[in-house]
Amino acid sequence: MTASEAATVRTANGEDGDGTNGAGPVVRVEGLRKSFGTNLVLDGVDVTVAAGEVLVIIGRSGSGKSTLLRCINLLEPIDEGRILLEGDEITRKGVDVSRVRQRIGMVFQQFNLFPHLTAIDNVTLAARKIRKLSREQAEQRARELLKTVGLEEKADQHPHQLSGGQQQRVAIARALMMEPHVMLFDEVTSALDPELVGEVLIVMRDLARIGMTMLVVTHEMQFAREVGDRLVFMDEGRIVEEGAPADVLDNPSDERTRRFLRRTLQLPESLEELTVNEEGVEE
Amino acid sequence: MILATYDLWAFVSENREELLDGLLNTLKVSAFAIAGAFVIGLALGAARAHRIPVVSQLTAIYVEVIRNTPILVQIFFIFYALPQLGIVFDQFTVAWLSVMIWGGAFNSENFRAGFQAVAYRYREAGYALGFAPFSTFVNVTLPIGGRIALPSSINTYISVLKNTSLMYVIGYAELTTTSLNISNLTLQTTESLTMLAIVYLTLVWSLSALIRLLESRLALPESR
Numbered sequence: 001m002t003a004s005e006a007a008t009v010r011t012a013n014g015e016d017g018d019g020t021n022g023a024g025p026v027v028r029v030e031g032l033r034k035s036f037g038t039n040l041v042l043d044g045v046d047v048t049v050a051a052g053e054v055l056v057i058i059g060r061s062g063s064g065k066s067t068l069l070r071c072i073n074l075l076e077p078i079d080e081g082r083i084l085l086e087g088d089e090i091t092r093k094g095v096d097v098s099r100v101r102q103r104i105g106m107v108f109q110q111f112n113l114f115p116h117l118t119a120i121d122n123v124t125l126a127a128r129k130i131r132k133l134s135r136e137q138a139e140q141r142a143r144e145l146l147k148t149v150g151l152e153e154k155a156d157q158h159p160h161q162l163s164g165g166q167q168q169r170v171a172i173a174r175a176l177m178m179e180p181h182v183m184l185f186d187e188v189t190s191a192l193d194p195e196l197v198g199e200v201l202i203v204m205r206d207l208a209r210i211g212m213t214m215l216v217v218t219h220e221m222q223f224a225r226e227v228g229d230r231l232v233f234m235d236e237g238r239i240v241e242e243g244a245p246a247d248v249l250d251n252p253s254d255e256r257t258r259r260f261l262r263r264t265l266q267l268p269e270s271l272e273e274l275t276v277n278e279e280g281v282e283e
Numbered sequence: 284m285i286l287a288t289y290d291l292w293a294f295v296s297e298n299r300e301e302l303l304d305g306l307l308n309t310l311k312v313s314a315f316a317i318a319g320a321f322v323i324g325l326a327l328g329a330a331r332a333h334r335i336p337v338v339s340q341l342t343a344i345y346v347e348v349i350r351n352t353p354i355l356v357q358i359f360f361i362f363y364a365l366p367q368l369g370i371v372f373d374q375f376t377v378a379w380l381s382v383m384i385w386g387g388a389f390n391s392e393n394f395r396a397g398f399q400a401v402a403y404r405y406r407e408a409g410y411a412l413g414f415a416p417f418s419t420f421v422n423v424t425l426p427i428g429g430r431i432a433l434p435s436s437i438n439t440y441i442s443v444l445k446n447t448s449l450m451y452v453i454g455y456a457e458l459t460t461t462s463l464n465i466s467n468l469t470l471q472t473t474e475s476l477t478m479l480a481i482v483y484l485t486l487v488w489s490l491s492a493l494i495r496l497l498e499s500r501l502a503l504p505e506s507r
Contacts, residue, residue, distance in 0.1 A: 073411055075407060075410065075411065098410075098413050098414065098415040098418075099413065101410060101411055101412070101413045102412075102413030104411075105411075106411040108404065108407070108408065108411075110404055112404045112405055112407065112408035113408075114405060114408070114423060114426075114427070115405075115427065115503055115504065116426050116427055116430060116503055116504065125412070125422060126412035126413060126414065129414070129418060129422055130412070130413050130414065130418070158504035159504075160504060161504075171408075174412070175411075175412070178412060178413060
């Protein structure tokens with residue numbers, strides 16, 4: 001991404017006029033608890049993300065990482081605790097949920113592009129309908145965004161004509177179109193063929209470089225190490241370890257983190273030597 | 284003997300004006316009823332798919348009653364039973380109202396199925412972009428689910444058109460009633476029925492061709 005392209009991705013960090021941003025954190029989660037039925041998914045999570053910071057969240061499946069992102073975007077009601085966005089408590093009663101979500105961009109594992117719309121219409125839809133931008137204004141801006149994700153040529157294609165990696169990049173452009181103050185990435189490369197993962201991670205890296213505030217749930221440890229400013233490891237609904245990515249990845253202090261990283265990172269010499277039990281790979 | 288006197292053209296040309304009036308009435312009743320069935324189907328289908336309290340339970344009862352009783356009984360009920368309760372409609376109103384109520388019930392099922400087939404993740408993408416629930420319906424669920432519902436709703440509209448011929452039983456002068464009334468006097472029964480078959484075939488084919496044209500332009504891109 002060149003400097004001029006970077007300028008087309010407008011974030012409100014430091015340039016919004018409402019004065020709520022200031023120097024405080026963009027996202028602040030306090031004592032968040034959430035269960036689905038009897039299943040406690042988040043067990044008292046506290047996390048803070050500063051403006052321009054990239055927070056990477058790792059952990060086993062079922063550890064609550066995706067639920068944490070979904071709670072921040074108010075897609076799941078919370079049971080206890082509170083969430084603040086730029087100082088406003090967004091989990092209080094009577095909050096305009098749709099308006100809050102306009103300040104938060106979210107990218108999903110399954111892309112979720114609207115199948116009946118072309119790439120550019122996917123990008124412009126919300127801006128036209130919610131922000132009431134004219135089609136012309138919206139498309140001009142959408143083309144700039146599609147260019148920054150390397151897809152200006154694909155503007156008129158429908159999602160099914162695009163590869164998974166291309167769809168995910170359109171989905172990122174779609175989220176950026178609303179000029180979010182923070183971006184949530186929920187395992188955005190997990191549904192992709194291995195050779196398509198890189199193109200999405202590069203777009204995310206460029207986004208981080210121009211100062212976007214990001215919460216990234218991922219299994220891509222190289223991305224976590226190189227792009228993340230801070231890394232948290234979640235297990236059974238709690239944050240059990242937190243720190244600079246390289247520190248956590250290279251010198252995990254918690255046994256659960258060590259076990260997770262061992263299973264994730266260190267491939268054995270040969271698969272033949274391994275057995276499984278109900279926990280997964282036997283150690 | 285019958286074959287010797289068979290003259291379709293004479294039947295049509297001698298009764299041209301009456302038959303044309305009948306055809307116009309058929310088209311008018313069908314147009315009213317199809318438009319109504321579309322609106323009813325869309326609104327109640329959406330209410331059921333989103334489990335809107337009260338409306339969705341009432342819709343379920345409505346659909347059950349209409350689907351599980353003969354349409355003839357429904358027409359008779361509106362024409363003969365409602366007046367006993369002080370609700371009187373003229374024949375034209377009974378004609379379009381009864382097939383509209385019938386078509387609306389079936390169409391609400393078509394749309395319900397269409398809206399329910401829209402994966403939640405698309406709606407969620409709408410919410411995440413900042414669409415309010417109703418805007419998400421208008422901008423996401425409706426365009427995707429409406430397209431899914433289109434083929435089955437076409438079949439309902441075609442049935443609505445064909446069911447207008449049942450207005451024979453209340454003596455409303457649509458095409459079937461007109462044609463059969465003429466042949467009852469002139470004994471040109473075969474001509475009358477042949478003409479009806481040809482006209483209905485043409486009408487239904489035209490209607491489905493029209494809607495299929497629409498469908499091919501609207502269909503979800505991956506199924507084009």
